[in-house]
Amino acid sequence: MEAIEVTDLRKTYGGTHAVDGVTFAVRAGETFGIVGHNGAGKTTTVECLIGLRRADAGTVRVLGEDPARRRRALAQRLGVQLQDSSLPERMKVAEALRMFGSLYRDAADWRRVMDRWSLRPLARKAFGDLSGGQKQRLMLALAMVGDPEVVVLDELTTGLDPIARRETWRLIGDLRTAGTTVVLVSHYFDEIEALCDRVAVFARGRVEATGTPAELIARTGTASLEEAYMALEGADR
Ligand SMILES: Nc1ncnc2c1ncn2[C@@H]1O[C@H](COP(=O)(O)OP(=O)(O)OP(=O)(O)O)[C@@H](O)[C@H]1O
Secondary structure (H helix, E strand, C coil), X not given: CEEXXXXXXXXXXXXXXXXXXXXXXXXXXXXXXXXXXXXXXXXXXXXXXXXXXXXXXXXXXXXXXXXXXXXXHHHCCEEEECCCCCCCCCCEHHHHHHHHHHCCCCXXXXXXXHHHCCCHHHCCXXXXXXXXXXXXXXXXXXXXXXXXCXXXXXXXXXXXXXXXXXXXXXXXXXXXXXXXXEEEECCCHHHHHHHCCEEEEEECCEEEEEECHHHHHHHHCCCCHHHHHHHHXXXXX
């Protein structure tokens, strides 16, 4: 079963074709990576997936629903961590987790989420007093507090130190074991290789290739996913 289906998605800002005919599908329970150069259309696609933007053309289905029309219903089943997301400066960590938890009908126990993401020592700290990495960890925990079926993570480990990064990988691995569908936008090839079952390579508003990391490496006759990406991304320049 497909958890996400995107078909011929198009989105233009002024004269810029940000997304220009994107098609891919994510199977239920799969961890799916999206890689691509700056401005390739990754975030715009993700925003269409979660109903933050309406496509100009094409279809998007998440858990069988159209996010542009069913955003509120889908929000109960989605966990989202976006680039540049923020909270009020004075909101405390525990307060944020409790408040986000209250927005879901079938939330996880927010205290358990706080423990799982090693946030208990920071429970009484205000968001504005957290370090960049601590903020990132909190935003990830908030994405999980609704016990989502599909998780969308844009720039998962940006700003995390190496230990926090590995720990985050482990927690994303746990999501996969639990059968959660994960979409992961990343510029880190080690992360994509370690976590993702399949990858879509975005370039200039299109999907240049889709496959397992091993397939993309074999298809391009390269030695690593990063080299495969370079070969694919530059293919039609
Ligand atoms: N709100 C907007 N208004 C105008 N242009 C936009 C807007 N959002 C994105 N764009 C443009 O659309 C294109 C795709 O942007 P998008 O943010 O989707 O790319 P991305 O692949 O996520 O890039 P990055 O890796 O830098 O985050 C870029 O050319 C960008 O400048």
